[in-house]
Amino acid sequence: MRKSTGLLLTFMALLSVGSSQAQQANMDAKPPMAMPDMTKILTAPGVFGNFSTYKVRPDYYKLSMAERKGAAAEVVAVVEKYKDKVKAEAYLTRGFEAQSDFFLRIHSYDMAATQAFLVDFRATRFGMNAEVTENLVGMTKDLNYITKDKSPNLNAGLTGATYRDATPRYAFVIPVKKNADWWNLTDEQRLKEMETHTLPTLANLVNVKRKLYHSTGLDDTDFITYFETADLGAFNNLMLALAKVPENKYHVRWGSPTVLGTIQSFDSVVNTLSMGR
């Protein structure tokens, strides 16, 4: 019988590291019970991001126009009720997507708060007539690869590049899943691929804003990538650049769905989708 003493010694070493890592994640995920700091929710690590797409049911249009007119106010009241715990944003996808009419991006420091918000949203007249067609959850983390320590020059490039275009009108949500070969690379090998990935994209940070959510195990994807832009041609060029690096060979999911929406207020999304005879 083969004994795994050596392995376990390694484990003991890993355990102490592992525990402190776990505690770190813990810290990120559990802010002090005091009021969450909503001003940092779009930049802090340890924040939960929730993306859900919806299709309005035909039954909604059987409600009278008068009933539909009150729908937006009801939804906005839910957003207002949760504003100290949950940051909620709405996007119109009708005309761009077959599987949805709109999508929501929800941030909170506590995934259960996000659930409470979405449960309340679904209990509104509008939400009750919205069929959920996709739902992806993830969380923000500190940079993994292109850090000051590991890749200082590219990190400076990332930090220095700032968006200089008109106010973005369009947003994209694109899930990314990598295969087992990717995850079985060494950290150093993955760092090298990420550098090759990062370099050709720096030029596009002028025209495209990006945000990354980690999802391994939390959902059937490894990452949720979110983009905003005013320039769809520049976004297409950015994605072509990413298609042309070796990292692309490790993708088992990149999109599916690719969700494109226009950035709008909740009020505008609900009113637009309430039109019709």
Place this chain on the structure above:
Amino acid sequence: MRKSTGLLLTFMALLSVGSSQAQQANMDAKPPMAMPDMTKILTAPGVFGNFSTYKVRPDYYKLSMAERKGAAAEVVAVVEKYKDKVKAEAYLTRGFEAQSDFFLRIHSYDMAATQAFLVDFRATRFGMNAEVTENLVGMTKDLNYITKDKSPNLNAGLTGATYRDATPRYAFVIPVKKNADWWNLTDEQRLKEMETHTLPTLANLVNVKRKLYHSTGLDDTDFITYFETADLGAFNNLMLALAKVPENKYHVRWGSPTVLGTIQSFDSVVNTLSMGR
């Protein structure tokens, strides 16, 4: 014509082993006809686990609020009726999943008892308006690989590691299916991979509870893995660690779906999903 005498001799040897194994499984699966011991149902081998996800039909919300208010009591009565045969737990997934609003985890020593319970659940006002969207069945078994005999140190690590975090609020159900190459490895090769798999996960037993169900042939998956945690960041780290071991290369299904829910009482799940105008 090639004769298979040698093969058959081998078979005769296998048969005696096979039979005793079959008898063993038999023993596990058929407890004495006396009352099943419900206190051990979450720890004993030979217990059947049944995971079903549901989406509430829009028609449910056409019932009056008064009718929906009585729904939870009706469901709780079914749970109570079966409490000596079936352990039933409920989880809220609305806001996390597109394909479901809630899921059930049912344990019993007799799969037919589970069916009887679910048939009764479906005959309640709430159950009749719940569309089943996924259903996975499996059974518990004794440890296969990391046993005291085969891998004593890791077994000690597994036995010694205990959950030390806050009461879990979240549960995950993740099916796992392995390819033919995995199953065609020798027992020794699979043991080695499972050791490599186990080592980096020990650190996370502090933050994540786990339970394993075997499903080969019982359903279109080999395993159903179930997790509880209070710390979603720690869970994400655990799953990343599992992605980085060679065993991951043998996966043909890992998730699809990954189901995330909050741990709640039946009463709470039904009442929450009964809200709305």
Place this chain on the structure above:
Amino acid sequence: MRKSTGLLLTFMALLSVGSSQAQQANMDAKPPMAMPDMTKILTAPGVFGNFSTYKVRPDYYKLSMAERKGAAAEVVAVVEKYKDKVKAEAYLTRGFEAQSDFFLRIHSYDMAATQAFLVDFRATRFGMNAEVTENLVGMTKDLNYITKDKSPNLNAGLTGATYRDATPRYAFVIPVKKNADWWNLTDEQRLKEMETHTLPTLANLVNVKRKLYHSTGLDDTDFITYFETADLGAFNNLMLALAKVPENKYHVRWGSPTVLGTIQSFDSVVNTLSMGR
């Protein structure tokens, strides 16, 4: 221009064999126009097997309880009407499967008789509210590989092994499709793989009954495998043994769906699914 004279000569030889094989299949498939022998329908070659799964539509439960109470008698009358041509069996899957509430296994010597039966079943009050979710057709044939001639010892093992457990309560339907590499093996190579496949399963014939249907070209599967057991643990062990032989590497479909039901009378299935407010 390359000429295929040699090929055609080979063909002429094949043709005579082919024709007699075709005639044989013909004989199997077309019993004398006299009354079909229903006592041999579960053991004879040349019998058509038809497996269909159904989900009861929500509309069914809008019928009054009184109307639903009459449903079983109507279905049983159809079964009775066809009893000299069609052997029909029913299984309850609710609580085990997301895609179905029940399934039917239909045998006949004439596929058109099966169609006539199912058309009549669908015209009953219950059948009209049953959505077909899967339908697989196949036919029985004489043993191909593990015959007395080709593999006498294993054949003896197969013939000698008999079911010795309690009356089966559970049935499984599992379609199997093999890839082009399998079908391009020589007969001798496939025989060898089937021997390796058969050996570890003999032990389980004590606990699991099996029946095989051939479907290549008749449906999108090569085989439909059907099992009955009283011991789900033994069945899981049998399927694990089959996963561990090289033949598994040739599978492109093994399950998808795996359908598990409890063995019941038509009366019981219809009445059970007619419950509810």
Place this chain on the structure above:
Amino acid sequence: MRKSTGLLLTFMALLSVGSSQAQQANMDAKPPMAMPDMTKILTAPGVFGNFSTYKVRPDYYKLSMAERKGAAAEVVAVVEKYKDKVKAEAYLTRGFEAQSDFFLRIHSYDMAATQAFLVDFRATRFGMNAEVTENLVGMTKDLNYITKDKSPNLNAGLTGATYRDATPRYAFVIPVKKNADWWNLTDEQRLKEMETHTLPTLANLVNVKRKLYHSTGLDDTDFITYFETADLGAFNNLMLALAKVPENKYHVRWGSPTVLGTIQSFDSVVNTLSMGR
């Protein structure tokens, strides 16, 4: 900069060939504006074949029995109206297929005539309650590979073999798509594979009628294969023979769906599916 002069010279040569081929296809596809010759529509090249499968909506059975009784006459009137332009045939699949209750095979010399017919069919009481679940389009062409010139002996075999069995009762529609490796073989290599494919099937021409439609680019398949038989066992043997030749390794789609129906009149199909309370 690399110049492609040589390539273009080759192109000039190809162009003249290409054009004449295109003109030829043109000729096939556009018969003189005079009355199309309906007597040759099942044998001529350049004919369009359209296969559509349908599932009767539950709403159909909410029409009164009296209304459903008039449905067949209305459908038959549409068939009659188009009889000089469109050959329409109907097949009953209920009891064999989950995705359909019946399918139509439509032939015309002008795809737009087929569309006009199907639009009119869908405007009948029956057609309005039929959900299209699959639709495949293709066209007939002269033999490509097993021609008198390229493979004279096999061509003679094909020409000589004639159907000698009872009137077919069953029809199959099976789409076939081949991978890029197949299409990148040389013509000579593909001819060789087709000869190997054809040889073992000659024996079955006695029991199975076949017809081939070409679909590359017209639909998501390369071919639609259509079969008629009175002997399902012989058909299964034919398909097994085709599975066992190397050409099978190039298939990315073979079936999916495999559609099996009984050959019936429109009147019979509509009346059969109109039964029920």
Place this chain on the structure above:
Amino acid sequence: MRKSTGLLLTFMALLSVGSSQAQQANMDAKPPMAMPDMTKILTAPGVFGNFSTYKVRPDYYKLSMAERKGAAAEVVAVVEKYKDKVKAEAYLTRGFEAQSDFFLRIHSYDMAATQAFLVDFRATRFGMNAEVTENLVGMTKDLNYITKDKSPNLNAGLTGATYRDATPRYAFVIPVKKNADWWNLTDEQRLKEMETHTLPTLANLVNVKRKLYHSTGLDDTDFITYFETADLGAFNNLMLALAKVPENKYHVRWGSPTVLGTIQSFDSVVNTLSMGR
């Protein structure tokens, strides 16, 4: 720690190029705020193409014939309202496709204008009863590979070849997605493949019109290819030629769906689909 100074220098060079490219795309995508030039919308680069397929809901046919008669005028009014910003075309797919009854092709210089048009279309009586079943977005760009500089002779061939057949009656929409291996080829390698791809298709420009839209990152496809023809046989030949070049080996999506429709006015499409009792 490996430093990426060299990489960053390369990046600085790329950045200047990248920025000017991005600006170029910018220019294309953002026409001067003056009236868009609708006369060039089918030939200019930087134009957005939107393809959406629809299935008419059964509920539409529950409207009275009188109500359905007014539907076309309402739709035509929306087309008219947007005629200075959006070019909208309609195609009838009923009878050819299972997933749709019609599709729309919309061009604009501003994707948000396309969305506004489609939102208004969906708010008409007809649009409200049309279920979107597919939606693909892309944009036009200048030629990438077969340019005057890179491939002068083929470019001349492309420019010189003009459509000489009857007015097209049929249109095809076929999405194309390429794998990571394709995108990781060098520009020179891709140019070579595109030359090999272009050569055999020149002959078909006489019978088939083509238009290309770029979609990488904008949707789950890399390209949307659009074709018009009067000659379906010639189109089939063109697609066979494209199947036979090595580029085909890099396809992960080619079709799925392949959408075939007849070219019609909005008025005709709506009226045709409004028929029925």
